Amino acid sequence: xxxxxxxxxxxxxxxxxxxxxxxxxxxxxxxxxxxxxxxxxxxxxxxxxxxxxxxxxxxxxxxxxxxxxxxxxxxxxxxxxxxxxxxxxxxxxxxxxxxxxxxxxxxxxxxxxxxxxxxxxxxxxxxxxxxxxxxxxxxxxxxxxxxxxxxxxxxxxxxxxxxxxxxxxxxxxxxxxxxxxxxxxxxxxxxxxxxxxxxxxxxxxxxxxxxxxxxxxxxxxxxxxxxxxxxxxxxxxxxxxxxxxxxxxxxxxxxxxxxxxxxxxxxxxxxxxxxxxxxxxxxxxxxxxxxxxxxxxxxxxxxxxxxxxxxxxxxxxxxxxxxxxxxxxxxxxxxxxxxxxxxxxxxxxxxxxxxxxxxxxxxxxxxxxxxxxxxxxxxxxxxxxxxxxxxxxxxxxxxxxxxxxxxxxxxxxxxxxxxxxxxxxxxxxxxxxxxxxxxxxxxxxxxxxxxxxxxxxxxxxxxxxxxxxxxxxxxxxxxxxxxxxxxxxxxxxxxxxxxxxxxxxxxxxxxxxxxxxxxxxxxxxxxxxxxxxxxxxxxxxxxxxxxxxxxxxxxxxxxxxxxxxxxxxxxxxxxxxxxxxxxxxxxxxxxxxxxxxxxxxxxxxxxxxxxxxxxxxxxxxxxxxxxxxxxxxxxxxxxxxxxxxxxxxxxxxxxxxxxxxxxxxxxxxxxxxxxxxxxxxxxxxxxxxxxxxxxxxxxxxxx
Ligand code: 3H9
Numbered sequence: 061x062x063x064x065x066x067x068x069x070x071x072x073x074x075x076x077x078x079x080x081x082x083x084x085x086x087x088x089x090x091x092x093x094x095x096x097x098x099x100x101x102x103x104x105x106x107x108x109x110x111x112x113x114x115x116x117x118x119x120x121x122x123x124x125x126x127x128x129x130x131x132x133x134x135x136x137x138x139x140x141x142x143x144x145x146x147x148x149x150x151x152x153x154x155x156x157x158x159x160x161x162x163x164x165x166x167x168x169x170x171x172x173x174x175x176x177x178x179x180x181x182x183x184x185x186x187x188x189x190x191x192x193x194x195x196x197x198x199x200x201x202x203x204x205x206x207x208x209x210x211x212x213x214x215x216x217x218x219x220x221x222x223x224x225x226x227x228x229x230x231x232x233x234x235x236x237x238x239x240x241x242x243x244x245x246x247x248x249x250x251x252x253x254x255x256x257x258x259x260x261x262x263x264x265x266x267x268x269x270x271x272x273x274x275x276x277x278x279x280x281x282x283x284x285x286x287x288x289x290x291x292x293x294x295x296x297x298x299x300x301x302x303x304x305x306x307x308x309x310x311x312x313x314x315x316x317x318x319x320x321x322x323x324x325x326x327x328x329x330x331x332x333x334x335x336x337x338x339x340x341x342x343x344x345x346x347x348x349x350x351x352x353x354x355x356x357x358x359x360x361x362x363x364x365x366x367x368x369x370x371x372x373x374x375x376x377x378x379x380x381x382x383x384x385x386x387x388x389x390x391x392x393x394x395x396x397x398x399x400x401x402x403x404x405x406x407x408x409x410x411x412x413x414x415x416x417x418x419x420x421x422x423x424x425x426x427x428x429x430x431x432x433x434x435x436x437x438x439x440x441x442x443x444x445x446x447x448x449x450x451x452x453x454x455x456x457x458x459x460x461x462x463x464x465x466x467x468x469x470x471x472x473x474x475x476x477x478x479x480x481x482x483x484x485x486x487x488x489x490x491x492x493x494x495x496x497x498x499x500x501x502x503x504x505x506x507x508x509x510x511x512x513x514x515x516x517x518x519x520x521x522x523x524x525x526x527x528x529x530x531x532x533x534x535x536x537x538x539x540x541x542x543x544x545x546x547x548x549x550x551x552x553x554x555x556x557x558x559x560x561x562x563x564x565x566x567x568x569x570x571x572x573x574x575x576x577x578x579x580x581x582x583x584x585x586x587x588x589x590x591x592x593x594x595x596x597x598x599x600x601x602x603x604x605x606x607x608x609x610x611x612x613x614x615x616x617x618x619x620x621x622x623x624x625x626x627x628x629x630x631x632x633x634x635x636x637x638x639x640x641x642x643x644x645x646x647x648x649x650x651x652x653x654x655x656x657x658x659x660x661x662x663x664x665x666x667x668x669x670x671x672x673x674x675x676x677x678x679x680x681x682x683x684x685x686x687x688x689x690x691x692x693x694x695x696x697x698x699x700x701x702x703x704x705x706x707x708x709x710x711x712x713x714x715x716x717x718x719x720x721x722x723x724x725x726x727x728x729x730x731x732x733x734x735x736x737x738x739x740x741x742x743x744x745x746x747x748x749x750x751x752x753x754x755x756x757x758x759x760x761x762x763x
Contacts, residue, residue, distance in 0.1 A: 062093035066115050067100065072108040073250050074101035075243075077115035084114055086164050087124035088135040095137045095145065102149045109250040110149070112172060113156035113243055119181075122163025125190065128325055128334060139164050139196040140318055143171035150260050152253045156246035157232065158239060162186045162220065166231075167196040170205065173261035174253065176246045177223040177232040178239045184220035190337060191294045191330030191708055195321025199301035200313040203269035206230050211269070212281070212302050216295055230265055270306035278303050290576045292708055297324050328718065332710030336700065339693035339711070343534050344523060347690065349516050356466060356521040362387060362438035364455060366397025366428070369472060370444035372500030375401055376529040378425045379501070385427045385434050394428045401426065404501065432462045440525065442494055444472040447595070452476060453484040460485040468518050470494040475545060475596050478511040478538050488513035492522050495542055497702050505701035506531040507542045534697050537688040540600050544698045546683060547712070550675040550742070552593075553604075555581040556611045557738065558671060560653045563663040565631040566641045571668040578704025581672070582631035583639065585614065586624035590631075594618040607741055609656045613649055658738075670727045677716040677724055678746050681760060685748035692760040713760050721760070725753045 066077035076097045078084040086094075094112075101110045114120065127133040137145075146153060146168075155161075155169035157177045166183050169175050177183070185194045185202070193199060194215060203211040206229045214221070226232040236245040252258075270277065282299055289295045297320045304316040324330050362385040363374045374384045388394035405422060408414040427434070435441055441463055443455045452471055459469050469491045471481050482491035493509025506526050510519055519535070526533035536542040541549060555568050569580020585593050597604075597611060604610040617623075617630060624630030625637070632639040653660050680695045689695045696711020709715045716724055725745055732743035751763050 062089065062096070064090045065093040065097045067097050069104070069106060070247075072106060072254065073247060074104065074107040074110045076101065076110060076112050078112070078120060079115035081116070083118060083121035083160070084165065085121055085124035085126075086139055086168070087127055088132050090124075091137050091139060091142050095142050098146055098149065098153075102151065107151060108254045109152040109154065111154045111156055111243070111246050111250055112168070113246065114158045117239065118159040119155065119157045119161045120165030120168060121160060122165045122167075122186070123196070125334060125337060128190075128192075129331060133325065139167070140314065143167060143196050144314070146171040147261065152250065152258055152260050154246050154250050154253070156236075156242050157181050157183065158242050160220075163194065163198075164196050167194055167198045167201070170201040170231075171197060173259070174249065175232050176234045176236055176242065176249055177226060178236045178242045179223055180239060181223040181226065181232070181235070182220040183226050183231055184218060185215045186218040186220065188216060188218040188294050188298065189333065191292075191327060191333040192324045193294055193298045193301055193317070193321055195318060195325075197314060197317070199298065199317050200305045200310055202231075203302060203305040204264045204266050204310070207266045207271070208269040208273060208302060208306055209277070211305075212298070215298050215302075216285075268306075273306075278306070290706070292576075293327050293329050294324055297321075329708040332708050332714055332718075335693070335710045335714050336696065336707050339697055340532060342691065343532070343694050343697055344527070346516075346520060346523065346535065349520050353517055353520050355524055356439065356468060356517055358382070358439040358468070358521060358525050360385070360438050360440075362435045362441045363444060364435075364441065365444040365446075366394050366400075367444065368400070369496065369498060369500055370442075371397045371401050371404075372498070372502075373442055373444055373472065373494075373496055374426060375404065375422075375501040376531070378422045380529045381425070382529075383425045383427065385429055385438060387429050387432065387435065389430065391430060394430060398423075398426065398428050432458055435459070435462050436464060438463065438467055440468045440470065440522075442470045442472055444496075447473060447476065449476050449480060452481050456481055456484045456491070460487070466490070468492060468521065470522070472496055473509075475541055475599055477540075478509045479513070482511045482513055489515035490518055492518055493536075493538070493542075494522070494526075495536075495544075497544075503702065504530070504532045505544075505698060506533045507536045507544060507698065507702075508533045509536050509538060509542055511538055532697060532701055534694045535690055536698075537686070539683075539686070539688050540603075541596075543680075543683055543689050543695055544702045545596070546688070547676050547679045547695070547699065548703065550679045551672050552581050552585065552614075553611060553742070554671040554675050556613050557609060557658075558663055558668055559613055559649045560609055560656065560658045561663060562653075562660040563668060564641065564646055564649075567663075567665070568668050568672070571665045572672065574665075575669070575673075576706035576709065578706075584704075586630035586632055586634075586639075589624050589626060590614055590617050591623045607738070609652075609658055609738070612652050612656065613645075616648060616652060617645075671731060673712070673715075674724050674727050674731075675742070677712050678728060678744075678749060680713055680716075681749045681752075682746040684760065684762060685746060717758055717760060721749060721758050722753050725749050 064080045068075050080090045101107045153172035154174040155172040157169050161169045161183045163186050185198045187194050223235045236242040301317045301320050304313040360383050361377045363370050364387045366386050366388045374386050377384045405419045409419050472494050474495055478493040482488035492514050495507035497503035497505050523533050565582035569582050572580040622629040625634050628634050633642045683689045692713035696713050699705040700707050700711050728743050728745045732739040
């Protein structure tokens with residue numbers, strides 16, 4: 061028998077343990093071994109019941125994602141038929157669900173007649189995050205177990221739920237006293253079932269899954285939610301599968317589910333989302349740093365600056381149970397900052413996401429101070445003061461004096477040179493950049509900026525702690541704007557210029573949101589603040605001094621005090637969050653174009669798409685070539701998680717590969733010619749892009 065399965069017979073029970081590190085992904089070899097083991101148990105007259113469990117505790121994280129899109133995905137025995145076969149065995153099957161059952165892992169448990177969890181068990185059908193739907197019975201068996209509406213909500217959210225909720229819904233029958241007792245209590249459950257001659261499967265709780273739903277439930281659900289799904293395919297396929305569960309007998313429903321699953325699996329969107337899944341895992345790997353490197357201890361954190369950013373940063377650590385000293389210069393500012401944090405938590409309490417007791421526990425982990433001496437025992441200090449080099453350098457000089465040796469000194473700068481900040485202290489190896497995105501307690505992305513001198517253990521420790529606080533850390537080298545904002549620059553530049561040439565902000569934004577970006581450039585700038593953008597631009601004027609038209613519209617709006625949403629006027633007019641086009645901005649663009657001798661014309665959507673996106677992609681490729689980004693997939697993660705690029709397009713680099721690198725290069729060359737002097741100035745293909753195309757490659761990597 062395969063070493064992926066442990067099989068033993070004990071007092072009339074067949075115990076079948078899945079053992080494929082790290083997460084019992086149900087690849088072909090494991091499916092085959094599992095299937096053999098179940099057949100053996102089914103055929104053995106001594107076996108009266110069968111228990112499936114995870115040999116190392118964890119039950120299963122589902123189908124093997126690496127197999128999708130390859131022949132192995134449905135290589136025999138395929139998962140759907142294996143699970144159908146399990147349901148035909150005339151002996152009770154009990155799933156002992158340790159730690160986790162996701163996707164196909166939960167479907168495996170659903171194919172068993174009975175399920176026991178442990179207190180920490182989490183279950184879910186997470187396929188939607190991969191642009192898929194459950195394809196091994198989940199969309200048919202779950203509605204029959206818990207009703208169509210609850211099943212739909214679980215499948216569409218991809219949410220992982222805890223053991224208690226799973227018990228309440230009827231996904232689990234029992235919860236063992238503890239993880240250690242899971243197998244023993246599953247055994248006891250099996251003996252109970254045998255002693256009362258329980259059937260191999262209990263009767264379905266919801267033989268008609270849509271029993272208590274109005275006839276038009278699914279149609280209404282579709283029309284209410286469809287706009288949020290944008291062009292995503294998977295939610296629509298889930299709905300079709302649920303419809304089948306409500307209308308068809310099980311066997312036909314399973315066949316329909318399989319067809320829909322295969323449609324999703326072969327879709328471009330799922331391919332992109334699978335790319336994102338592996339990109340996230342890859343981002344944690346640091347070339348040249350061994351995984352066994354001794355890390356620094358981080359048990360106490362300090363944050364300098366209790367403004368919105370500092371407060372948000374502090375909340376991340378407190379939420380993870382790590383004590384934080386929050387430092388401000390004035391008592392009033394400190395009180396305001398602490399009060400803001402409390403108010404944020406109060407909102408969570410009101411929304412039922414946290415209890416009042418948890419709120420107090422978190423506030424107890426926060427220690428406000430006005431005295432730098434209180435930072436002496438911090439293992440990690442994050443400065444979040446005003447974005448000005450001299451101010452930050454001054455803070456670092458003070459940190460040098462008060463912090464203990466070996467403390468990690470981090471700057472939360474979004475645009476300043478981390479090396480220049482590090483140069484102010486005698487321990488630059490301890491300095492690192494941590495670019496949190498706003499709101500810092502919500503946004504998952506964290507650019508971890510590795511300075512020239514940053515020590516390997518400082519980088520590795522920072523990556524680890526970032527994961528601990530629930531962030532997605534991506535390493536960037538030092539350059540103006542790091543990965544994300546540096547790419548934003550040419551993208552926003554083109555958007556501004558297109559408006560001078562005759563497009564409107566709304567037209568540009570519509571092209572981008574039409575691609576499913578969360579927001580167009582101009583809505584984003586209005587939200588972030590035209591003043592903030594102006595300040596960032598001002599810090600790097602030399603780079604654009606040769607182009608008089610460079611972001612002129614933004615500069616003029618700044619001069620007019622039109623700062624965006626917060627002042628009710630920016631590229632658009634606002635009433636609350638409602639946005640309207642503004643004729644004044646269109647007239648202003650025409651006037652500026654006249655002054656700058658920029659010819660006005662009608663601009664089509666394709667040109668907007670190509671100029672904004674190709675310039676964004678070109679800059680990303682350049683960043684990779686310079687070594688600022690370690691990999692193309694890291695760039696994708698930054699843009700998906702920090703700038704609203706749709707995950708189902710896989711991020712800008714993946715999207716570029718889909719469009720074809722040769723097409724992007726020829727598009728850039730075309731605009732270089734077509735846009736005259738302006739084209740000459742800015743439409744320069746990244747040398748790496750040229751090399752890749754010349755080599756006939758369509759994968760973005762260093763060459
Ligand atoms: C499905 O089931 C379809 C079916 O309905 C129908 C089929 C016909 N496959 O995340 P981690 C690897 S779709 C292959 O770093 P954590 C992962 O790449 C599937 N590999 O750890 C990593 O490898 P490496 C539905 C997988 O503790 C290592 O395991 N299931 C799979 O932070 C550790 O992972 C899902 O969507 C997999 N299924 O999180 C679950 N899962 O070390 C997806 C993990 O080489 N998985 N790996 O980088 C997860 O959500 C998280 O990985 C999990 C662990 C929560 C399990």
